[in-house]
Amino acid sequence: MSATRTTLTTGSLLVLAVLFVALIILSNMFLRGARLDLTENHLYTLSEGTRNILGDIDEPINLYFFYSERASRDIPVLRTYATRVRELLDEFVQVSKGQLNLHVIDPLPFSEDEDRAAQFGLQSIPVGANNETVYFGLAGTNSTDGLSVVPFFQPDKEAFLEYDLTKLIYNLANPEKPVLALISSLPMTGGFDPMTRQPGQPWVIYEQLQQLFDVRVLGGDIDQIDDDVRVLMVVHPKNLSDKTRYAIDQYVLGGGHAMFFVDPQAELETPLNPNDPSAMFAEKSSDLPELFKAWGIEYNKDQIIGDSGYALSVSVSADKPPVRHLGILSIEKSGLDTSDVITADLSTINVAMSGFFKLAQDSKLSLTPLIHSSTFAGPIDASKARFLPDPSELAKGFQETGEPYTIAARLSGEVSSAFPDGKPQDDSAEGAQDTASEASDSDHLATSKGPINIILVADTDILTDRLWVRSQNFFGQRLVSAWANNGDFIANSVDNLLGNSDLISMRSRAT
Template identity: 45%
Template sequence: MKRLMYSGTGLLVLLLAFIAFNMASGVLLPGARLDLTEQKLFTISDGTRDILEELDEPITLYFFFSDRASKDMVVLRNYARRVEEMLREYERVADGKLKLQIIDPQPFSEAEDRAAEFGLQAVPLTQTGEQLYFGLAGTNELAQQEIIPFFALEQEGLLEYELSRLINSLANPEKPQIGLISGLPMGGGMNPMTGQPAAPWVAFEQMQQMFEVQQLEADIDTIPEDIDVLLLVHPKALSEAALFAIDQFVLGGGKLLAFIDPLAESDQSMEAMMEGMADGKASDLGPLLAAWGVNYNPEQVVLDSRLGMSVSRGQGQLPARHIGWLEVEPAFMSREDIVTAPLQLLTVATAGALQPQEGASTQFLPLLSSSPHSALAPSSRFSRMQDPEILLTGFKADDQIYHFAARLQGPARTAYPDGLEGRELELSETDNINVLLVADTDLLTDRMWVQVQDFFGQRVPQPWADNGGLLINALDNLSGSEALISVRSRGDFSRPFTVVEDLQRKAERRYRASEQRLQQQLEQTEQRLRELQQGQDPTQLTELNAEQEQAIQRFLDEKLAIRKQLRDVRYELNADIERLGNLLKVINIALVPALLTLGVLLWWLIGRARRRAV
């Protein structure tokens, strides 16, 4: 038997067996996959799987990537390979209902013309007209189209959600129905302060472009059945019947996005003006929040000395720091939720605090939060406030984190267990609700995130914050299927060399300190030279005395010494990185094979000892 194993015939038999095993595994186990990445980047989520398995009509995807043009772009090509592998996995799970075409649009080709017709974005690479395409187009049986113009590297964590959203939109091509109940003039109208007509809010205009918006009354007693998402903005005038209708809508599987506020500064209603600057500008959802496991005080505003905005005091005055108007940075947003993951900056004004109740059955997922340098203040402090820096007087952070926005999911009970007079209770509980709460309404106003300019009679918005994106992302997410809502943001594919980057940062700090020391010494020497030259005859400035020559020589010596120190720092940086590289080479080239060889040898010795024992 041993002779056969080591003979040419034996090696041929092993080769044939290996080929047969691969062919059999390909036939018998066509869908077997093993994803060893830390965040399962190549494994699609259950929500995506449900969307693909429920496709009724075929969908065709066209993946455009300029393979030849990107030959020197390693990072981009790696990302493109991940996109392609993810799409092929989608095609496999869809079981024939999804067709994928991979296209390399060469310059001046029909494929390039087709990419342009779909509306994909091209990045110019050279002056000769060569362009880079890296996008996706999809079509359904009705010839409707959806595109991802360009796969941006910074949006890598949203890859699965964007692909699933595109497919879900093609599978359900009708615009989602949004039911809007608003206590603020989002659609424009007459400004009661100026008596002039007011333009619609940019956020409202953007919402109308993507969704069908139905205006609902505040005293509504039933939510229409065709409403996909109910949007509440400053719902301060809701009747008890409307609250009961919202309760039943949410328990029945309806999606809710609610913007409430302890102090809606944009509320210019007669009620608010009669009751004072702070009183009458608060909104709440009554007993609904308590039933959903949320604590919220409509009379308290979050102050934050870390996130406070710098606001103008007027011409000729220095800007003031407003710790009631906050700039929420990515570090204080959820990077795991689809709604906030793509955003970079949000601004809120006199926002309230949302906190989870202890023992609540619902799951409270924070989306926007304050820093630990925050505290609560009564909204009455803002009544007729002239200087925002007065908020800093006596301010003391309580080291707690307050949440401006949150997603609520999970089991919930009705806020009206006894029903409502004249109304029968149809639903008393549910296994899961889908609610997004935001404790600020001013963030939707134009002044908090966008500047609108008139360009030949057209309104051209120029956003400087992502507030509008928050509204659109939330509606887009909630208006999708339950499966799409469950798809979360994923991790990044690229894995940086953190140890090398840390070495570089340390060396750069040392280099920068030495460079600053050199500059400081240079300025001191020049000042010394100027002092020495004072009182000299201008006709003799070219002649240097001994003291001047010594000063210059000292400077030259110091300069040479510091330049040598800088070279040493650079050398140490390269040496540290080189040592790390050599260590990794030793591990990969020598240590790992040695361990494998040792493992095989131990396995052989153990087997031999067992055979002798028998």
């Protein structure tokens, strides 16, 4: 009896062991990617925006996941995150209904796979005493040989993982990027730094726009905005010719989508002569008076908003405590429109020396605030901010009005042209003779074809790196880390003007 019981017990244990191993194998085969999501924002659950984008893929997309599994054997953080990435990729494949093909590759040293990873533009990092290289990135290709990559997956960016993957797939599924035309007097593209006499670094927001759109920089006199421009972005308009302002006017009246950034005090406006000591006192404002008047908008380029409610503390010098700066504001959730898809899921937006908008009393348009000050705010003469060694000076004579001020807003409704007499004449002799290039009266739009839909922002510093990102060099690659939602606000606004709500929901959810 004892021997039989022992035999049965041993046999039962063997059966259980076999079943357990089989269960593990089957789980790995069929349940890869399945997980219980207990995170606050359900970061481990595919969002509706991702599912919509994956469901709209028309042609197959190949994903090449390069992960140096052997070389990273002693890096537990990387191995754990690699599992997370692989599981999410598997889930993407399942939801795509056969349109995504995933290839998992361990690029061994001196192999064709390693050469291919380098050709795709993936980033490798040396690890260990033997300087083994680790690849941990993704390359995607479509049927037209389009390429989009994540050079290296950073574990500290896990919150953005789903968005980064979804954006990569969206770009491959929609290879023809919409055209964004940019008119800017600020060095967003990097330009030339007169102080260092070296090419400047492009602003992060400009680089991000390039990833999402076909950015077309416009300069000089502009006769018209091309028909293929989906969104027009005008930043710090200074000294625009009548011809250019007319082109903007007609683009908006024709139903074109646009964002306008004006500023009473643009901190990064480059002086014409940086060696001139008086340059620091120069006026750095911008305005579109004719257009704003036609649109029923009141904006004073000589006033900035001071706000003791959202004021940031800044360091003046190492031997002094931080000082609250009434002109540099960190606008929290209470200052954002939570009912608008652009700002609903954002937390913090930083602005500096911002102006404000009001709707004219006789205006029939709708001005819907997206970003506004607190009620502890009031206007300050912009001249006080032109050279400000001590931010506490702004508090002298400052008076709160008890009302919020609109810093960014949607403007919608039907409008008339700011040029009722039609296209301005070219003053040059050559232009006067060349009447063939002039638009005929029949081409002139006196009123909008329908309700306009544009976004106004009374600050240009919202676009600058210093107010929302930190940059670091990672083995020759520039890596940025956002600490505010400025970039999300800009990208969300453009996406919304284009009608792409899925990427908006993804971006805001990640942030």
